[in-house]
Amino acid sequence: MARETNRKLYWSPGTVALASHIALGEAEVAYEAIIVDTSQGQQHRPDFVALNRKARVPVFVDGHFVLTETPAILRYIALCSPEAGLWPSDLESDARCSEWLSWCASTLHVAYANVGRPGRYLESDEAKAELIRVSRSTCRSLWQQVEDRFAALQTDWVVGERYTVADPYIFTCWLWGRSRLLEFDMARDFPHWTAHARRMGSRPATLAALERESIASP
Amino acid sequence: MARETNRKLYWSPGTVALASHIALGEAEVAYEAIIVDTSQGQQHRPDFVALNRKARVPVFVDGHFVLTETPAILRYIALCSPEAGLWPSDLESDARCSEWLSWCASTLHVAYANVGRPGRYLESDEAKAELIRVSRSTCRSLWQQVEDRFAALQTDWVVGERYTVADPYIFTCWLWGRSRLLEFDMARDFPHWTAHARRMGSRPATLAALERESIASP
Numbered sequence: 001m002a003r004e005t006n007r008k009l010y011w012s013p014g015t016v017a018l019a020s021h022i023a024l025g026e027a028e029v030a031y032e033a034i035i036v037d038t039s040q041g042q043q044h045r046p047d048f049v050a051l052n053r054k055a056r057v058p059v060f061v062d063g064h065f066v067l068t069e070t071p072a073i074l075r076y077i078a079l080c081s082p083e084a085g086l087w088p089s090d091l092e093s094d095a096r097c098s099e100w101l102s103w104c105a106s107t108l109h110v111a112y113a114n115v116g117r118p119g120r121y122l123e124s125d126e127a128k129a130e131l132i133r134v135s136r137s138t139c140r141s142l143w144q145q146v147e148d149r150f151a152a153l154q155t156d157w158v159v160g161e162r163y164t165v166a167d168p169y170i171f172t173c174w175l176w177g178r179s180r181l182l183e184f185d186m187a188r189d190f191p192h193w194t195a196h197a198r199r200m201g202s203r204p205a206t207l208a209a210l211e212r213e214s215i216a217s218p
Numbered sequence: 219m220a221r222e223t224n225r226k227l228y229w230s231p232g233t234v235a236l237a238s239h240i241a242l243g244e245a246e247v248a249y250e251a252i253i254v255d256t257s258q259g260q261q262h263r264p265d266f267v268a269l270n271r272k273a274r275v276p277v278f279v280d281g282h283f284v285l286t287e288t289p290a291i292l293r294y295i296a297l298c299s300p301e302a303g304l305w306p307s308d309l310e311s312d313a314r315c316s317e318w319l320s321w322c323a324s325t326l327h328v329a330y331a332n333v334g335r336p337g338r339y340l341e342s343d344e345a346k347a348e349l350i351r352v353s354r355s356t357c358r359s360l361w362q363q364v365e366d367r368f369a370a371l372q373t374d375w376v377v378g379e380r381y382t383v384a385d386p387y388i389f390t391c392w393l394w395g396r397s398r399l400l401e402f403d404m405a406r407d408f409p410h411w412t413a414h415a416r417r418m419g420s421r422p423a424t425l426a427a428l429e430r431e432s433i434a435s436p
Binding site: 053054065067068069070071072076079080091092094095096098099101102103105106107109110111114120122123124126127130135138145148 | 271272283285286287288289290293294297309310312313314316317319320321323324325327328329332338339340341342344345348349352353356363366
């Protein structure tokens with residue numbers, strides 16, 4: 001990692017920041033990784049809230065410019081390194097890439113977050129337990145939708161023949177499926193998606209990002 | 219509305235599809251509006267699920283191309299009519315536009331949906347009532363964040379000097395604040411955001427979209 005750079009990624013282990021780490025590696029962008037340990041509640045520290053009032057990671061900083069929201073950060077990374085070709089150039093692939101990023105952020109991630117952070121919207125233990133139970137079932141159904149999309153794909157990558165920034169986001173969801181919160185048997189139940197995850201796992205940028213968090217390869 | 223077009227927007231009253239209607243009007247794109255009344259559960263009809271397995275509106279169809287997810291649809295509409303200038307051309311404004319779209323979809327919309335559709339992730343009446351109560355409070359806090367962003371803006375539109383497709387999405391959230399689900403006093407509690415909503419309300423594309431659903435102007 002370069003020591004002299006104006007680019008910084010604020011991140012926490014076990015979060016969606018992983019997708020941005022992978023994309024930054026693919027784009028060969030030099031950046032400083034600054035940990036904000038959400039398991040310790042560090043996202044609520046005044047200095048971080050002053051940077052990002054949403055109190056969430058990741059945050060990408062490029063000089064004076066502060067950017068939040070994973071779909072926006074992934075697109076920004078792609079546009080910063082056009083030679084890496086991480087954002088599609090034709091209209092329909094562009095739209096499909098946006099669609100995957102948005103679906104991951106607004107649906108898959110939200111369902112998973114309900115399992116891991118039921119206290120975001122609920123207070124009582126009974127209601128939280130119900131949210132976890134139903135959301136696990138919703139995740140199973142959503143993960144099956146992703147599997148079916150992968151089964152119908154004729155290409156190695158989710159948008160088409162070329163790897164895009166949508167790939168690290170859907171890969172992060174694959175890891176969530178394998179995590180202790182969901183404990184899906186990914187290889188058995190979602191084999192096409194798992195084949196994609198293993199293609200991801202063969203890329204140096206993925207391996208470096210996984211190693212940072214001591215996450216096993218797919 | 220043109221009768222001969224390959225472009226179709228599947229929509230339902232009272233949903234986020236409003237943002238796409240407004241953007242299509244701004245882009246002066248001819249399209250056919252096809253109603254899928256979600257209050258009647260029509261999104262679960264086999265013919266619609268065959269089009270969009272997610273069983274959600276909006277869906278935008280352009281010839282053979284089927285696109286879901288509001289942020290992706292809004293960007294696609296902007297790119298289809300570059301002369302309308304609905305997507306920013308400089309890197310930072312581009313990122314800011316993506317960030318607003320993503321925040322609307324993954325956070326504001328999700329919190330609001332918890333109030334209106336608590337059954338998405340819960341089964342018991344007690345848990346649903348709790349979700350509605352806490353999510354209303356979360357919405358109040360998020361709406362205040364948006365107000366503070368508008369208060370700090372030096373420009374008429376949310377991304378900068380130019381109107382972008384982020385404007386109709388945040389405007390749709392303003393309408394949700396005024397709706398019977400939240401019943402916020404938008405003009406009193408969120409005056410800067412309301413000034414933006416009134417600028418939106420002065421545009422023919424907004425007025426046409428509101429009229430379709432018999433929604434009062436801001």
